[in-house]
Amino acid sequence: MAQEKLHRFSIAMLIFNTQAGVVQFTLPRTIATYFGTNGWIILILVYLIVALNIMLINAVYRLGKGKSLFDILQGGLPRFMLIPVYLAVGSLFALIGCLVVKQYVLIYQMIIFPSTSDLMLKIFVDILIFLFVTKGIYNMSKANLLMVFILLAIVPSGFMMLGDFDLLRLSPYVFKEGRDWLKGFASVYAAFMGYELSILLFPYAEKNNKWLKYVHLGNSISLLIYLFVALLCYGFFNYHELKYLSFPMLDMFGYMQFPFVERIQNFIFSLFLFSIIVTSGMYFWSSQQMYSAVLPKAPWKLLLFLIMTLAIGVSYIPKSLIIVEQWFDVLSLFEIGAAIGLPLLALLAILIQKGRSKRHAS
Amino acid sequence: MHRRVRIGVLVLIFLTIATGCSKDNNILERAGYVRTVGFDAEKGDMIRVTVNIPIIIAEASETQQQEEIFSKIVRSSKEARILMQRKTSRKMVSGQINTILFNEELSRRGLWSHMDTLLRDFTISKRTEIAVVEGAARDIIETHLPGHSRTNQYIDRLLKKEFENQTLPHVLLHHFCRDYFDEGRDPITPVLTRSDKDLEVNGIALFKKDRMVGKLSASDIFYFSIMYHDQNRGEFTLGLNRPELYSISFHAINNSTRKTISKTPEGKYRVEIKIDIHGGITEYIGNLKMSTSERAELEQILSRHIEEECNRIVKKMQQLGVDSIGIGQHIRNKVSYKEWRAFYKDNYIQDMDIVVHTSFKVKNFGNFFY
Numbered sequence: 001m002a003q004e005k006l007h008r009f010s011i012a013m014l015i016f017n018t019q020a021g022v023v024q025f026t027l028p029r030t031i032a033t034y035f036g037t038n039g040w041i042i043l044i045l046v047y048l049i050v051a052l053n054i055m056l057i058n059a060v061y062r063l064g065k066g067k068s069l070f071d072i073l074q075g076g077l078p079r080f081m082l083i084p085v086y087l088a089v090g091s092l093f094a095l096i097g098c099l100v101v102k103q104y105v106l107i108y109q110m111i112i113f114p115s116t117s118d119l120m121l122k123i124f125v126d127i128l129i130f131l132f133v134t135k136g137i138y139n140m141s142k143a144n145l146l147m148v149f150i151l152l153a154i155v156p157s158g159f160m161m162l163g164d165f166d167l168l169r170l171s172p173y174v175f176k177e178g179r180d181w182l183k184g185f186a187s188v189y190a191a192f193m194g195y196e197l198s199i200l201l202f203p204y205a206e207k208n209n210k211w212l213k214y215v216h217l218g219n220s221i222s223l224l225i226y227l228f229v230a231l232l233c234y235g236f237f238n239y240h241e242l243k244y245l246s247f248p249m250l251d252m253f254g255y256m257q258f259p260f261v262e263r264i265q266n267f268i269f270s271l272f273l274f275s276i277i278v279t280s281g282m283y284f285w286s287s288q289q290m291y292s293a294v295l296p297k298a299p300w301k302l303l304l305f306l307i308m309t310l311a312i313g314v315s316y317i318p319k320s321l322i323i324v325e326q327w328f329d330v331l332s333l334f335e336i337g338a339a340i341g342l343p344l345l346a347l348l349a350i351l352i353q354k355g356r357s358k359r360h361a362s
Numbered sequence: 363m364h365r366r367v368r369i370g371v372l373v374l375i376f377l378t379i380a381t382g383c384s385k386d387n388n389i390l391e392r393a394g395y396v397r398t399v400g401f402d403a404e405k406g407d408m409i410r411v412t413v414n415i416p417i418i419i420a421e422a423s424e425t426q427q428q429e430e431i432f433s434k435i436v437r438s439s440k441e442a443r444i445l446m447q448r449k450t451s452r453k454m455v456s457g458q459i460n461t462i463l464f465n466e467e468l469s470r471r472g473l474w475s476h477m478d479t480l481l482r483d484f485t486i487s488k489r490t491e492i493a494v495v496e497g498a499a500r501d502i503i504e505t506h507l508p509g510h511s512r513t514n515q516y517i518d519r520l521l522k523k524e525f526e527n528q529t530l531p532h533v534l535l536h537h538f539c540r541d542y543f544d545e546g547r548d549p550i551t552p553v554l555t556r557s558d559k560d561l562e563v564n565g566i567a568l569f570k571k572d573r574m575v576g577k578l579s580a581s582d583i584f585y586f587s588i589m590y591h592d593q594n595r596g597e598f599t600l601g602l603n604r605p606e607l608y609s610i611s612f613h614a615i616n617n618s619t620r621k622t623i624s625k626t627p628e629g630k631y632r633v634e635i636k637i638d639i640h641g642g643i644t645e646y647i648g649n650l651k652m653s654t655s656e657r658a659e660l661e662q663i664l665s666r667h668i669e670e671e672c673n674r675i676v677k678k679m680q681q682l683g684v685d686s687i688g689i690g691q692h693i694r695n696k697v698s699y700k701e702w703r704a705f706y707k708d709n710y711i712q713d714m715d716i717v718v719h720t721s722f723k724v725k726n727f728g729n730f731f732y
Contacts, residue, residue: 111484113386124377164536168691169544173699241543244481255488255536263457263487 006204008211010141013148015218017278018194020151020225022104025247025269026325027191027226028233032242034184036177038170039239040230042188047223050192051216053339057199058212060346068203069346070293076349076356083294085345089338090290090307096193096331097283098311099324101125104276106321107247112266119316125276130308132281133288134301137204140281147274154268155225158232160256165235177239183329190332191226194279195219196339197286199346284308394430394452397514398461400499401439401476403468409476410435411442412500414514415450429512433500439479457485460518462492462535463499463554469567469574474542477572480535488536491521494567494574496555507559517561521552524563528596528615531566531587542572545706546690550590553577568684576682578675585671588617588637589687589718597644600667607648607663612641614725621692630715631705633689635676637720639668643727652727664722672718680716683709689716 006014031039064072073082105121113121132140178184198215205211233248236255245251253265288304295303318324400412412433419426432446447454462480464473480486495502503513510516524530530552541549548569555564566586568576578586584598599611617639624632643652650656679686690710694702705713 116386168688168695171691172695173702176699237540238544240545241540244543251488257489262489 004138005206006138006141006201006211008206008214010145011198011201011205011211012214012218012221014141014144014278014282015195015198015215016221017144017148017151017275018197018282019192019219019222019279020194021100021275021279022107022272023191024226024229025107025249025272027188028230028242028248029245030184030187030191031230032234032239034178034180034187035175036179037173037175037239038234039175039178040227040234041174042184043223043226043230046185046188046192047219050189050195050219053343054195054198054215054219056340056343056347057196058209058215060199060343060350061202061212062209063350064202064346066202066205066207069199069342070289072346073349076352077345086290086294089342090287090294092331092334092338093197093283093287093290094307094311095314096335097129097280097287098126098308098315099318099327099331100280100283101129101276102315102318103321103324103328104272106324108269110321111250111269119312122315123312125273125280126308126312128273129277129281129284130304132277133285133304137201137285140278140285144278147278150271151275154271155228157253157256157268158228161232161236161252164255165232167235169235169238170231171239186333186336187329189336190328192219192222193332193335193339194222194282196335196342197282199342200286200289284311388453388455392453394450394454395458396454396456397458398463398503398517399439399459400463400465400495400503401468402465402498402500403471404435408435408437409439409468410498410500411439412503413442413446413454414503415452415454416512416514417452427512429514431504433504439476455485456483457487459486459490461514461521462490463495463502463517464492464551465495465497465499466553466567466574469494469551469569472571472573473569474572477539477542481539486535488534488539490535491518492533492535492538493517493521493552493554496553496564502554502556502561505556507561509559510561513561517554520561520563521554524552528587528593529598530563530583531590541688542569544691546685546692546694547688548684548686550686566686568679568682568686570682570684575684576678578678582671582675584615585668585675586687588615588639588668588720589619589635589672589675592618598641599645600664602663602667604663605649606660607650609645609647610643610660610664611645613644614640614642616640616725621689623693623696626715630713631693632715633692633717635672635687635689635716635718637668637672637718639720639722640725641722642725646727651732652724653731657724657727661722661724665720668722669718669720672720676716676718680712680714683712685711689714 031042035042060072101122105118105125109116109118109121132143135143195215195218229249233242233252236252237245237248242248250265250269253268254263256264258264284304284307287307288300291303291307292298292300318327394415394417396413396415398414402410402412404410410433412431415430417428417430419428430450432449434442434445436442436445443454506513507516525532531550533551538549538551541547548571550569551567552563553565553567555562563580565580566578566583567574568578587593587596594616596615597611597613598615599609601609617637620636622634622636626632646652650660690706693705697705
């Protein structure tokens with residue numbers, strides 16, 4: 001049976017849902033801490049840089065004529081050089097995939113199950129992710145559509161906050177009283193992470209260049225959601241208060257009230273499980289792709305199982321949320337490196353291959 | 363394929379049952395939902411925490427409503443919780459707290475250290491009402507006032523109704539914290555007091571950061587409210603000892619307030635607060651005819667009177683050095699960052715010329731055409 005191709009719209013949604021996740025809950029605080037007044041504007045700047053990065057990945061697809069990343073790399077570079085890269089990037093993806101779950105679970109534990117073991121909660125989520133990823137990328141993208149639909153259904157509830165929103169609180173100043181812009185930039189950039197996985201989707205996408213635009217679409221939806229959340233927080237609270245709120249978005253949802261139910265933040269946070277499954281699932285899938293390139297003979301589901309088991313072991317090390325956030329800060333720097341490094345490496349491989357074939361021709 | 367489905371179903375059943383093993387369960391009958399918490403100042407830096415937990419006891423076909431009330435002198439609110447936990451047969455949970463009372467003395471000392479737990483604890487809603495009480499919060503929580511529903515419910519509903527009718531600025535925990543952090547606005551809370559067998563909303567407590575520094579009386583609430591925010595409901599009544607206006611009452615008050623900032627030649631900020639008010643008359647005792655052009659005369663008298671009262675309240679806020687109506691925020695939006703930093707200091711409101719202008723329009727005068 002021929003492998004069905006991923007629909008371009010599914011790719012857009014997959015990218016969006018991989019990017020968005022728990023980060024939305026902390027993003028307004030990060031922005032306020034590092035960029036100060038009207039820090040939400042930084043999102044647009046970061047978005048533009050991310051868009052450039054996506055163009056770089058697109059260039060690899062165009063120049064590589066739709067071949068998979070591994071084919072491109074192996075076409076130009078010796079395998080012994082590539083294996084350490086695969087292993088390093090694969091491990092990085094696995095670590096991110098597992099820390100995403102860890103962070104989610106720790107917050108979940110704090111607000112809903114304070115005395116239940118986080119390891120147990122995490123294993124429950126990991127089982128779901130394992131089942132999700134073993135269905136294969138095509139089914140993952142289909143399931144993701146439904147999850148995105150559920151997540152986007154939360155967005156209109158944000159408009160209920162407008163009653164307590166005041167433009168006056170935004171203040172007319174831009175980026176005043178921030179600090180450590182570079183660190184902040186990395187944190188905000190990390191919020192957009194997920195788009196770099198599109199480099200692994202080459203062999204699964206339609207064989208034309210149209211789908212490349214849809215990666216930008218996914219990225220743009222993320223931007224819109226982030227902007228909406230950040231702007232709302234800046235006007236609903238204020239920039240000074242935002243710095244002191246661990247999870248501004250949870251606080252905001254906690255304020256929301258319906259005639260029949262109050263305090264729906266726990267419910268909404270539970271819905272974000274859908275986002276976590278996709279984010280983490282995509283990273284584990286990518287990790288497995290990397291490892292499979294090293295061990296092409298090994299059954300991929302077994303590899304995935306081993307990767308996830310190892311990752312659970314590693315995720316047992318950080319015990320508190322703040323440490324997980326610190327790990328993320330470091331990992332996201334590596335991830336930014338991978339997001340730019342992998343396409344550059346691929347371009348290098350293409351150049352080498354072209355040079356070689358030219359020499360052959362002459 | 364069949365086997366896989368069967369295994370899947372088994373796993374699902376296992377997971378469903380396993381969720382029951384969680385230690386984090388709150389069984390309704392075994393939980394004590396704290397509804398009202400009171401904080402009173404005690405000697406030294408100690409505080410007295412008083413909580414009220416309503417309990418419903420169901421025996422056969424009869425249900426009884428009772429309350430558990432605990433009071434402890436402690437350093438912090440969570441310490442009180444742990445001490446009280448030893449006295450109750452139920453697991454105390456804070457998820458249903460709907461009113462927090464601070465007594466005036468404690469409020470004047472400063473509330474922030476007691477706010478910490480309210481912000482840190484995930485289960486406490488930002489929609490919780492907060493109020494300053496004259497006297498002891500403990501007295502209010504402990505006493506059952508005859509003729510009223512249980513005290514916790516009474517306070518909660520009283521405040522909710524006042525907020526809804528906009529006869530009191532809508533101030534919840536969220537607003538208090540928001541204004542505490544923001545520059546250019548100081549927090550406020552309602553003031554509750556016990557009057558004989560009832561409770562009464564008796565004014566507004568003015569805070570400077572977290573410290574209460576003054577109070578507006580109940581009759582000032584209306585004038586303060588129209589400067590504080592735009593409202594589209596609400597009522598007020600006033601009486602002057604003049605033949606044209608002995609007593610008058612309005613409902614359906616609708617006001618829009620604009621604050622314009624300019625600079626005087628001496629470099630001071632001048633703030634003009636312009637308030638347009640509309641309202642329908644529900645009662646009027648005086649010698650003017652509403653159905654004729656004499657109505658304009660009445661509107662004039664009212665406008666002048668409201669203006670005077672508002673200016674008086676502004677003067678009072680200036681004396682206390684509090685900016686409870688957020689004038690600072692308007693200035694912040696007008697000036698450069700450097701100017702704002704130079705201007706924003708303690709008691710900045712005292713360096714301003716603030717003038718209130720009001721214009722009152724009678725929207726209708728009811729069913730009685732006179």
